Amino acid sequence: MSFSYTPGETAHRTGFSLDTLRYYERIGLLADVERTPGGQRKYSDDDIGLLEILRCLRETGMPIQRMREFADLCRTGDTITDRIDLLEQHDRRVRQHIATLEAQRTRLTEKIAYYRDVHS
Template sequence: MKTYSIGEAAKELHVTAYTLRYYDKEGLMPFVERTASGQRLFKESDISALKIIECLKSTGMPIKEIKTFIDWCTDGDTTLQQRFDMFMDRKSVVEKQMEELKKTMELIEHKCSYYETALKAGTEEIHKNNKIEIPVTN
């Protein structure tokens, strides 16, 4: 069975070793074994679990809530409904984020087209007769 050092695990996950130490301190890695000298040994299953943690973090989920999820996983089948509900909530959050990103991309695409046209013409004056305003949404 292959094991990873903290540096190797960090590289595999595209995070820093500091991040993994922080996760450990916050109780997000109760599954990671340690050597007699206290060095963390990451297995493939640990890397998979950390990828889920990274996924949840990327959705904006607070560390405290991720810790709750990890605790539920440790508790086993009695928490299946809570875990399902949590992922359904996360799905909703990500869908809203995607809608906002879509609006952002539309504005960026408009501005790329605007500047491309202005560059070809050598001036923004080309747009003086085209006063189409796109509302900026936050």
């Protein structure tokens, strides 16, 4: 059973603003969003699912162009291998970034300890 959601409900469910939803549609991250006879957008469960993974990708630093590539792959259907490849590449970048942040955090912790020792 598939449901449809108003823009407000979709914004609430996904955490995206209405402006972001419109922007994502305009740049092609969301395509073919259905409309009511009155012209109001109505989002499907599939749209919600795509928005959730797009949020994850964006929050982990994926550029919009790569997000567009992923969304395009999702729309074309038979591209599971390509989607896996794109997500694995991004996962490697995320893991590398986390390692860099952990190393920098260690450096910060050492500097804080140094200043506490000097200040005591």
